[in-house]
Amino acid sequence: MSLSSASLVGVLRQARERRAPLRGDPRTTAYRLVNGAPDGLPDVTVDVFESLHVVSLYRDFSSEEEEVLLGALDSAWAPPCVYLKRRPREARHLANVARDTLAPEAAVRGGSVESVVALENGWRFLIRPGQGLSVGLYLDMRDTRAWLAGQVRGLTVLNLFSYTCGFGVAAHAGGARRVLNLDASRRVLDWGEENARLNGQPVDRYDYVAGDVFDWLERLARKGETFDVVVADPPSFATTRTSRFSAAKDYASLAEACARVVSPGGRLVACCNLATLAPRRFEAMVAEGVAQAGRRSGGGPGLGPSPVDFPVSEEHPAALKVRVLELA
Numbered sequence: 001m002s003l004s005s006a007s008l009v010g011v012l013r014q015a016r017e018r019r020a021p022l023r024g025d026p027r028t029t030a031y032r033l034v035n036g037a038p039d040g041l042p043d044v045t046v047d048v049f050e051s052l053h054v055v056s057l058y059r060d061f062s063s064e065e066e067e068v069l070l071g072a073l074d075s076a077w078a079p080p081c082v083y084l085k086r087r088p089r090e091a092r093h094l095a096n097v098a099r100d101t102l103a104p105e106a107a108v109r110g111g112s113v114e115s116v117v118a119l120e121n122g123w124r125f126l127i128r129p130g131q132g133l134s135v136g137l138y139l140d141m142r143d144t145r146a147w148l149a150g151q152v153r154g155l156t157v158l159n160l161f162s163y164t165c166g167f168g169v170a171a172h173a174g175g176a177r178r179v180l181n182l183d184a185s186r187r188v189l190d191w192g193e194e195n196a197r198l199n200g201q202p203v204d205r206y207d208y209v210a211g212d213v214f215d216w217l218e219r220l221a222r223k224g225e226t227f228d229v230v231v232a233d234p235p236s237f238a239t240t241r242t243s244r245f246s247a248a249k250d251y252a253s254l255a256e257a258c259a260r261v262v263s264p265g266g267r268l269v270a271c272c273n274l275a276t277l278a279p280r281r282f283e284a285m286v287a288e289g290v291a292q293a294g295r296r297s298g299g300g301p302g303l304g305p306s307p308v309d310f311p312v313s314e315e316h317p318a319a320l321k322v323r324v325l326e327l328a
Contacts, residue, residue: 008072011040016077021308030118030125032139032309037316044069047139049118049127053079054135055108057086070109082109083129105130117198121146123169124198126191136164136191140273140305140320141233147303148231148269149174155228158182158220158261160213161238165192167231172201179207180227184240186210212240217257226263233271247274251282255289262327267300275319282321290325300324 015034016023022031033053034046043058053073057066066084073079086102106112107129115128120142127136145166148157153175159167162181169192171179183189189208196203209216213234220226232254238245245254255270262268270286290297303322312318 005068005072009076012072012076015039019309027122028120030120030137030139035310038311038313050116051080052116052129053082054129055082055084060088080110081107081113084108085133087133099132103133123173126194126198137166140310141166143306144303144322145170152176152229158227158230160232161234162192163188165195168192169195169199181208182213182216183210184212212242214243214257217261221260226261228263228266230258230262231269232258236274247272248277251285252289255286256292259290259293259295259327264328266327268325268327270323272321273319279321283323286323296328297325300326
């Protein structure tokens with residue numbers, strides 16, 4: 001790394017101080033401690049879940065660079081448990097064939113743990129640090145989940161690409177009448193059911209559906225089933241047996257399919273975390289899809305990651321984009 005070990009320690013301590021509002025919040029023990037270049041550490045993020053620290057590297061670091069960084073973490077924070085995730089550009093292609101290299105199952109510092117329970121706004125989430133590149137909760141969505149919880153009392157919610165159902169937990173906590181979670185993976189949906197139970201929420205297996213999201217959107221539209229709020233938080237790239245999705249190319253088609261199952265007067269919460277997709281282009285694609293569905297839309301609030309733990313700079317804007325549209 002270009003920084004000396006002593007300089008790294010100083011940068012890491014400064015990053016920790018910037019998170020003081022979160023570190024002092026007993027209702028939130030899951031947050032980002034280092035957010036790359038805006039925190040003075042390009043190509044490095046560090047996420048905290050209770051005492052567990054997850055370090056992600058977004059370029060090929062040499063073994064010497066990794067050791068310097070991990071040593072600086074020890075000196076700056078003395079974290080009791082550290083897991084390492086290597087995320088070069090080709091990581092999504094290598095995830096299955098080189099998983100042990102990219103995301104070692106064992107901790108690189110401290111004792112390994114199978115799971116921890118972390119808090120976000122008082123909600124409990126199960127984190128599994130040895131389960132691959134993703135450990136169970138995407139922290140940049142914390143503010144959006146909190147917003148959703150305040151909007152859905154008595155309403156129906158469709159949670160697409162639900163992963164471990166963080167939006168589902170938030171919607172139930174906010175008093176939603178029904179939440180349908182859809183994801184291609186039964187494994188993460190089972191994980192989502194565990195999250196619901198951790199929060200004392202009822203679990204109906206019919207509301208945790210594994211399958212292709214586009215197939216299910218078509219099926220729901222054909223049946224005339226609609227929802228007051230539809231949350232679409234797709235991966236940047238996804239492949240199932242029946243479809244391929246690229247956010248940069250296909251978001252308009254996704255927005256169109258979503259708009260067809262939003263109730264009159266309901267809302268579409270369109271999300272995208274592809275850093276290379278410019279906000280204006282993303283918003284244009286969402287608007288295009290809604291129009292193709294024959295729906296008129298009005299503006300809603302602008303949402304995104306918390307500036308406390310996801311600071312940005314002019315050179316490094318936020319990757320996450322969230323657009324809320326009210327559909328007539």
